[in-house]
Amino acid sequence: MTLRFQRWLAVCLLTVSTTVLNAQVTPSFLRTIPNDKAQRWVDSVFNALTPDERIAQLIMVAGYSNRSRAYEDSLTMLVHDYKVGGVVFFQGGPVRQAKLNNRLQAMSQVPLLIAIDGEWGLAMRLDSTVRYPYQMTLGALPANRENLIYQMGADMARQCRRMGIHVNFAPVADVNNNPNNPVINFRSFGENKYEVARKALQYMRGMQSEGLLTSLKHFPGHGDTGTDSHYDLPLINKSRQQLDTLELYPFRELINAGASGVMVAHLSVPALDPTPNRPSTLSPNIVSNLLKNELGFQGLVFSDAMNMKGLTKYFPSGQADRYGLEAGMDVLEFTENVPLAIAEVRKAIAEGRITQESIDTRCRKMLQAKAYAGLNQYKPVVLDNLVRDLNQPFSELVNRQLTENSITVLKNDGNLLPLQQLDTLRIASVSLEAATPTAFQQMLGNYTQVDHFNITSGMADTTLTRIREQLKNYNLLLVGVHLNNIRPGARYGMQLKTAALVAELAATGKAVMTVFGNPYVLDKLPGIEQARAVVMPYQLTNFTEELSAQLIFGAFGAVGHLPVTVNKQFTYGQSIPTPSLGRLKYTIPEEVGISSAYLTARVDSIVNYALQQKAMPGCVVQMAKDGKVILRKAYGSITYDNTYGVAPRPVRLDDLFDMASVTKISTSTPALMKLVDMGKFNVDATMAEYMPGYAKSNKADIVWRDVLTHQARLKAWIPFWRETVNPDGTFKPKTLDDEKSRRYPIAVTDSLFEYRKYPEHIYDEIRDSPLNAKKEYIYSDLSFYLYPKIVKRQTGIDFEDFIKDTFYRPLGATTLTFNPRRFYALDRIVPTEYDSLFRKSLIWGRVHDEGAAMLDGLSGHAGLFGSANDLMKLVEMYRRKGNYGGEQFLSADVVTQFTRYQFPEQGSRRGLGFDKPTFRFSGNAPRSASPSSYGHSGFTGTFTWIDPDYGISYVFLSNRVYPTRNNNKISELNVRTNVVEALYQGIKRGI
Structure with a gap:
């Protein structure tokens, strides 16, 4: 824990403790009337209301946006005719509710206070909206992560306000100390009163910070009951001391911190009111004496739903509403019979059980809450982009962080x-x-x-x-x-x-x-x-x-x-x-400070244009920043059509691609780096030192550092396959045959087999090939044919086994393999080119490169297949200086040595095996690439890039050579580098 973090935490904890110890804070809606105009609005509306209408302002009826038009008509008439104070919305959808809300508001003489019971967000009641974790889940958060609850509350408030909602009946402040509690249970932060108070406070403050009214519930504490108040009246059989010590603690703390509302539950609590079967909602001892007078609560006192059996079992509708207001309730939620309720309250006033002054005071409080919520300048809910606005990436980020930390x-x-x-x-x-x-x-x-x-x-x-x-x-x-x-x-x-x-x-x-x-x-x-x-x-x-x-x-x-x-x-x-x-984490761009809308739109635009131009049939793009995978997407199809017998199904994220020259930095280069760490390879030694057969060749004294930077005078490539073909198109003896046999065991295709000793001829031809006259940069494949032999000679382990045992299996990169048809169905593998010159067939599940194909698909320069996700594990290991998943695969020094410029004074852009940005942009790297960055491209349309300065790991896999290698639009359009450039720009741009 850093000193800076410790200080921050101390300030946060001090702030919380100071709040709960200081004198009570008046609810913000009572002390923050926006302006004189708003106060005048409260006065004018109040003065225009009849006595019955002032009673009606204290009633909130239930609303549903998933019911019939006839239901909506009846609700509209109820609002219009009786001028109720508000509506509590339950089930429905956001657009439907917004439309109904706008209709109701248009019919109401006084704007309605709109509420929702959304303890875990709008999704508790509305489809197509954000669902946050349950409070029990949030109860698992450690103290130093509780600020996330504040962020959740603030985000929830923004969503509510976008929906035209002014009150959320949350948070639950009940201490769940009864495991069999049927109604609170997972809705509580837990059994520890201090944690419940602390976390409920963060939740409440977050909502109230964005102008949303809140309501703590279920006063005086619903946590220790085995009865669900929706179906019966629960009994809380505890002493007053026990209640003070436990159940009331969170309510007291949050009231002192400025809670705007408290919801009273339907509970029988003999220690607070011994009257048999009297719910706490109807108890003057509990509502007026305890909550308002003793605890000093000044905000809005809401009843729990007035249709619940915990209430109606003993008190019918209308009568219950009257008793609720007599007890001191400010707002009655879910009143079932509005005209009867108004009549009963009017009767109570006439009998002197309630004073008109008391009703007026509560009515003014309700109007002040409306003014605070902006209803003095009411505007309808805007329907355009409503669902999108309610489902922002920030909400997903908060959701992920809450879940992760719990x-x-x-x-x-x-x-x-x-x-x-x-x-x-x-x-x-x-x-x-x-x-x-x-x-x-x-x-x-x-x-x-x-x-x-x-x-x-x-x-x-x-x-x-x-x-x-x-x-x-x-x-x-x-x-x-x-x-x-x-x-x-x-x-x-x-x-x-x-x-x-x-x-x-x-x-x-x-x-x-x-x-x-x-x-x-x-x-x-x-x-x-x-x-x-x-x-x-x-x-x-x-x-x-x-x-x-x-x-x-x-x-x-x-x-x-x-x-x-x-x-x-x-x-x-x-x-x-x-x-x-430190293994890859899969998340969204916002977690690393990037706008997902921006990044996805930019990448989609580049890739979709490339697909439109037929630069490739399809591809997979995977991006990570700081070890967090923030974009992972498959585009297009594996083929354009069924011309060569492969139907054009969509590309999948786990498809295996031919890596082409990305093989070089995924097999040969890490193998050499490991040999350097083992003291079994020196990049400043000569070729003859590790290839004894080269001692008398023209390459004996060539230094490996020059070889790995492509300035050792080696030929760019040798078309080995051409030497096997006679002028009439037939194959020469002891080269290739159309039948498999002991002499011809190497399958180049399903119907073409290579002579068993021909691979050695290839190696001999490399050894005996002439050198270029001048020592200058010429990209050459030839040395990469040799590295499998060096690995075998230096370790005694076959090249593929060495690579898989040293890197792939411990990394979990299990799809990285040569000759994937040994392990995977063809449906998992993306086809490459139709080879009309040499193999006369579609290359599918076998290496595209002819030279590697003639080495039984296994070479250090080409032949590796795998998924984008598995390749990224290797790439990420490089970015982390050889460390991944708690293992140090390569020393940081050797990674630094191989990935730096080797001869910058000569203008060379090469590392050892790796490509790096040119000193003037030429398209081989992203425009914004830092000098520390490196990577490699592949002939089949693959590319990978690592930039330690920006924390970037990037993989792009495609089969641009399908159906022919003559299509080079992927390079002409700079598709691969432009895609990762979008990530650089996203980093610079921020959220």
């Missing part, structure tokens, strides 16, 4: 998490109660090879038995328990068969259990404590699934803590921090 590791035997030494793991993912692959499984697959299994409680026993047998082949099981219900009344969505499977898998001793559900469900999973690790994300969403998978692989560390006690194994505050290993 995920809690509850068990971690042997520090298993985050997973390390991936090359030692045989991993299966098992998603319980999910019939199809889940977001959790898909994200797990981004990190290494993971085989997926899906089990539901309705699965046939024979199928389950087969899966059990298959799982025995793995030494690690990543189990996701997907629970589609979070409520205790539904056993948290837990099926008995699922619980048995959890116990069975945990007992294998090789399971990591991630439970996507209410933390209290852990008590319904006997045996889960036998798992090697237990991860609790608290609920089932795409964010919890994706981020839990990322945590397991160490993209970030766990910091959350359990906000409640479940049982003896899982208790309040339980937390096992895990470190970040």
Whole structure:
């Protein structure tokens, strides 16, 4: 923890403690009337209201935007005829609600105060809107991340105001100290009153900072009950001292901090009001004496919904409304019979049970709230771009950060998490109660090879038995328990068969259990404590699934803590921090300060224009900044048409591409770097030192540094295949044949086979090739044919095994391979060129380069295939100076040596194996590339770039050579470099 961060945290904590210790803050809507004009509006509206209309201002009716036109008409007439004070909207959609809202406002003489019960955002009530985490999830946030709750509240307020909503009935300030609570439960921040108060305060302040009115609930505390007040009247059988000590604590603190509203629950609390069956909403002792007088609350006192059985079981509509106002309530929510309620209150005034002055005072308070909300200058909700405005990237960023910082590791035997030494793991993912692959499984697959299994409680026993047998082949099981219900009344969505499977898998001793559900469900999973690790994300969403998978692989560390006690194994505050290993994190551009709208639009424009110009059939673009993948997108199709027998399906993110010359920096170069680290290779030695057969050749004294910078006088390339062909088009003896045999075992295509000794002829031809007359920069493939032999000679390990064991498998880059047809179906592999000259066929799943094809597809200059995501792991390892996933693959010194300019004084743009920006822009690199940047391009349309100064890692894979290499529009248009230039501009531009 840095000193600067410590000071910031201390200031934050001091601010919170000062707020709760100082004298009470008057609610802002009572002390901040915008101007004299607004005050005059309050006075004029009040004076124009009849006594009945002043009563009506204290009533908010329910509104639904997903019902019939007839319903909307009846609601409109209710608003028009009785001039109620507001509407509480429930189910519907944003555009439908906005239209209905505008209609109601147009019919109302006094603008309506619009409210919503949106504890976890508008999505609690409206489709197509943002869903934030439940408060129980937020209860897991550590103290130093609670500012995220403030950001959530502020963002939620902006969305509410965009929707024409002025009040959110949140936050929940109840302390959930009863695990069986059927109504609060996951809606509470937890069982610790201090945390509940602190987090509710952040939430409240965030909303109120953007001018939204709030309402703490459910006063005087609904956390310790086993009854749902929607269906009956709960009993809180505690002493006054107990209530003061626990339940009332958060309310007291937030009231003192300036809460604008408090919602009173329908509870029977004998210690506060001994009257049998009297709900707290109708109790003068609780509303007036305790809340208003003793606690000094000056803001709006809202009732809980007046249609709930906890109220109506003993008090019918109308009568209940009257008693509510008699008790001291300011606003009645969800009044079911407005004319009867008004009549009953009028009767109470006539009987002297309520004074007109009291009604007038509350009416003025309501109007002041409306003025504060801007209703003195009412404007309709603008429908244009409404859904887009409600779903901004910032909201997703806050959502991601809240989720990331709440995920809690509850068990971690042997520090298993985050997973390390991936090359030692045989991993299966098992998603319980999910019939199809889940977001959790898909994200797990981004990190290494993971085989997926899906089990539901309705699965046939024979199928389950087969899966059990298959799982025995793995030494690690990543189990996701997907629970589609979070409520205790539904056993948290837990099926008995699922619980048995959890116990069975945990007992294998090789399971990591991630439970996507209410933390209290852990008590319904006997045996889960036998798992090697237990991860609790608290609920089932795409964010919890994706981020839990990322945590397991160490993209970030766990910091959350359990906000409640479940049982003896899982208790309040339980937390096992895990470190970040620095593996790729998958997120959105806003997390690194880039506008996703800008970046996506720019990249889409460049790529789509290239597709339109037929510069390539399709491509995959992947970008990362500071180790965070912020754009990962597939474009176009794998072919243009079915001319060569391959239908043009869309490109997929996990498609395998022929890397072409990107092979050089993905195989040969890292191998040489490793040999340098091992003391087995010296770039300033001569070729003869590592190639003894070159001792008497014209290349004996050439220095490897010159070779790797393409200034060693080597020929650019040799068309080896041409020497195999006779003038009449037939193949020469001992070269190629159309039938496979012991003499011709090397498959160049499905119907063309190479003589077994011909590869040695290729190596001999390289050795004996003439040198260029002048020592100058000429890009040459030839030396890269030789590096596999050097690796074998220096290590005794075959080149492919060395590369895979040293880099790919530990990196989790398991798709990177030569000859991919050995491991993958052709449907996973993108075809390249139709070779009409040499192989007379479509090249699909075999290396495009002819020379590499004649070496059985395995060379140091071409032949590597793989996905963009797996290539980026290697690229990111370079950017991090040889470190990735907690392992140091290469020393920082050797990475620095190979990626710097070697001969800048000569104007050379080359590193050792790597390309670098020219000293004058020529299109080989992005325009904004820094001198420290480096990368390589490939003939088939591939490109990768690393810029340490900007934190950039970039991969572009395409098959621009389909169907012919003569199409060079990808270079003419600078597609690959222009795409990454968009990232540079996005960084410079910011959000």
